[in-house]
Amino acid sequence: MYKVLITGGAGFIGSNLTEYFLSKNYKVVCLDNFATGHRHNIEPFFQNPNYTLIEGDIRDLEVCKKAVDGVDYILHQAALGSVPRSIKDPITSNDVNVSGFLNMLIAARDAKVKRFVYAASSSTYGDSESLPKIEEVIGKPLSPYAVTKYVNELYADVFSKTYGMQCIGLRYFNVFGRRQDPNGAYAAVIPLFVKQLMNHEAPKINGEGNYSRDFTYIDNVIQMNELAMLTNDAEAINTVYNTAVGDRTTLNDLIKYLKEYLSEFDIEISQVQPIHGPNRVGDIPHSLASIEKAKALLGYKPTHTIDKGLKEAVQWYWENLK
Numbered sequence: 001m002y003k004v005l006i007t008g009g010a011g012f013i014g015s016n017l018t019e020y021f022l023s024k025n026y027k028v029v030c031l032d033n034f035a036t037g038h039r040h041n042i043e044p045f046f047q048n049p050n051y052t053l054i055e056g057d058i059r060d061l062e063v064c065k066k067a068v069d070g071v072d073y074i075l076h077q078a079a080l081g082s083v084p085r086s087i088k089d090p091i092t093s094n095d096v097n098v099s100g101f102l103n104m105l106i107a108a109r110d111a112k113v114k115r116f117v118y119a120a121s122s123s124t125y126g127d128s129e130s131l132p133k134i135e136e137v138i139g140k141p142l143s144p145y146a147v148t149k150y151v152n153e154l155y156a157d158v159f160s161k162t163y164g165m166q167c168i169g170l171r172y173f174n175v176f177g178r179r180q181d182p183n184g185a186y187a188a189v190i191p192l193f194v195k196q197l198m199n200h201e202a203p204k205i206n207g208e209g210n211y212s213r214d215f216t217y218i219d220n221v222i223q224m225n226e227l228a229m230l231t232n233d234a235e236a237i238n239t240v241y242n243t244a245v246g247d248r249t250t251l252n253d254l255i256k257y258l259k260e261y262l263s264e265f266d267i268e269i270s271q272v273q274p275i276h277g278p279n280r281v282g283d284i285p286h287s288l289a290s291i292e293k294a295k296a297l298l299g300y301k302p303t304h305t306i307d308k309g310l311k312e313a314v315q316w317y318w319e320n321l322k
C-alpha cells in the first residue's frame with residue numbers, strides 16, 4: 001500500500017486527511033512540530049500500525065529528508081496560517097511557509113516522490129475584485145501570509161519545470177469542520193463563533209457583517225486532496241485548483257445559521273446577539289470560487305454545501321467542546 005507523508009498532520013486539515021487515508025489502509029507519516037497542531041488531534045491514530053509520527057520542524061532540511069524516506073506521495077499542509085499572525089510577525093511566517101516549503105520541495109525532489117500536493121490559499125487572489133475567482137486571474141497579495149502562499153505556487157511551478165516534479169496546489173477557501181481549533185488569538189471564524197455562542201458570549205463580527213466567504217467543509221477538501229494525489233491525467237498535473245464549494249455566505253448569515261443549529265442543543269443560544277467591530281486590515285470584502293476547473297480536470301463533486309457542513313460541524317463541537 002502507498003505511503004503518504006502528511007506535513008502539519010497534527011493540525012486541523014492534516015489530522016482529517018490522516019484519518020481518511022488511514023481508513024483507506026494507506027501508511028501515513030505525520031511531520032509536525034506542534035506549533036499550532038495538537039496531540040489530542042492525533043492520539044486516536046497512535047494505536048494504528050500504519051501510522052508514524054515524526055515530531056520535527058520543516059525549517060530543518062535534515063528533518064524533511066528523514067520524513068520523506070520511502071514516501072510515495074506528499075500532502076504538504078504544514079504552515080503558519082492566519083493573515084493577522086503574518087502581519088504581526090512576517091519573518092516567522094516567511095521562514096515556515098516559504099523556507100520550510102522549499103525544504104519540503106527539495107526533500108521531495110531528492111526522494112523522487114510521485115507527487116507533491118500542497119495547501120495553497122485563496123488569499124493569493126489578493127486585491128482582485130473579480131467574482132467568481134478563477135485560477136488564472138489573481139491580484140496583488142494583501143498580507144505577508146498571502147505572499148508566502150503565492151511564492152509556494154511559484155516555487156512548485158519552477159520545480160515541476162526545472163526538475164520534472166509533479167506538483168498540484170490546492171487553493172483552500174475558508175475551510176471548516178471537526179477538529180478546527182476554536183482557541184488562541186488566531187482562531188478561524190467558524191470555530192470561534194461556535195465556541196462563543198456555546199458560552200453565551202457575543203461573537204464579534206469585523207465590520208457590518210456583509211463580507212462574504214466561500215466556506216468549505218473539510219470533507220470537500222479531503223476529496224480534492226485524494227483526487228489531486230491520484231489523478232493520472234497529465235493535463236491535470238502541475239497546476240493549481242480552487243478548493244471550495246462555489247457558493248458564498250455573509251458573516252451575518254453565518255451567525256444566523258450557527259445560532260439556529262446550536263439552538264437545537266441549547267435554546268438560550270437563540271438569544272445571543274453579535275457585536276460589530278471595525279473591518280480587519282488585509283480582509284477582502286468578498287470571496288467566491290469558481291470550481292469549474294476542479295470539476296473538469298479532476299472530477300471534483302463537492303459532497304457538502306455550507307449548510308450540510310455547518311450542521312455536522314456544530315454537532316461535532318457540541319459533542320467535543322462541552
Ligand SMILES: NC(=O)c1ccc[n+]([C@@H]2O[C@H](COP(=O)([O-])OP(=O)(O)OC[C@H]3O[C@@H](n4cnc5c(N)ncnc54)[C@H](O)[C@@H]3O)[C@@H](O)[C@H]2O)c1
Binds near residue numbers: 009037038056079173
Ligand atoms: N483552514 C483554512 O481555512 C485554510 C485556508 C487556506 C489555506 N490553508 C492552509 O492549509 C494548511 C493547513 O491549515 P490548517 O487550517 O489545518 O491549520 P493548522 O494550524 O491546524 O495546521 C497546521 C499544522 O502545521 C504545523 N506546523 C506549523 N509550523 C510547522 C513547522 N515549522 N514544522 C512542522 N509543522 C508545522 C502545525 O503545528 C499544525 O499542526 C496550511 O498550509 C494553511 O495555510 C488553510
